[in-house]
Amino acid sequence: MKYRQKVGYVSLALATIGLSLSTLAADPVTPNLTDKLSQLLKQEMRSVQSAMATIHVSMVTGDHKQVATQAQQIHDSFILKQSLTKQDKKDLMSAVPKGFVKLDKDFHRLAAGLAEAAKDKDTQKQYELYNEMTGSCIACHSKYVSDRFDGLAEQ
Known part of the structure; x- marks a missing residue:
């Protein structure tokens, strides 16, 4: 089996796992956030969305340097590393479940790995x-x- 085909199957499996997690949907965290935290998370997500799009184009064009730069920016955008007050951090931790924090930490860990893979070309x-x-x-x-992405909530 060709390597790309294997990677395609792995990607499909990961997507399936991700979608099957939606059946375990928790209550949305958005209503529990303070206005400040909600705005910070939206800002972070817009940055991540832009970087992910740039990474995709950069990967398919072999621009390893751009992949590394964008992936590192995603890693560094981690909300818990931002300039939050002690109260903001307390508010965040009381608004989101541990599973949310774990997924977010894992995502940013993956971004750091992507930056390294890009540096290694x-x-x-x-x-x-x-x-x-x-x-x-x-x-x-x-x-x-799921309150913001109702197309995923239906999975």
């Missing part, structure tokens, strides 16, 4: 990690932000 590893990151997005949005 390992296109196949970049592809695998990018697909894992996408599966992580789907899993989180299905489970914790």
Whole structure:
């Protein structure tokens, strides 16, 4: 079996796992967030969305440097690393379940791995990690932000 075909099957499996997590949907976290935290998370998600799009184009054009830069920016955008007050951090931790925090930490860990794979010019590893990151997005949005992504909530 060709390597790309194997990677395709792995990607499909990850997406399936992510979508099946939606059946375990928790209550959406959005209503529990303060206005400030809601805005910070939306800002972070817009940055992640833009970076993911740039990474995709950069991967298929072999621009490893851009993949590394964008993936590192995703890693560094982690909301818990931002300049939050002690009260903001307390509010965040009381608004989101541990599973949300774990998915978010895992996502940013994957981004760091993607940056490393790009620095190593390992296109196949970049592809695998990018697909894992996408599966992580789907899993989180299905489970914790179903009020904003009703197309995922129906899965």
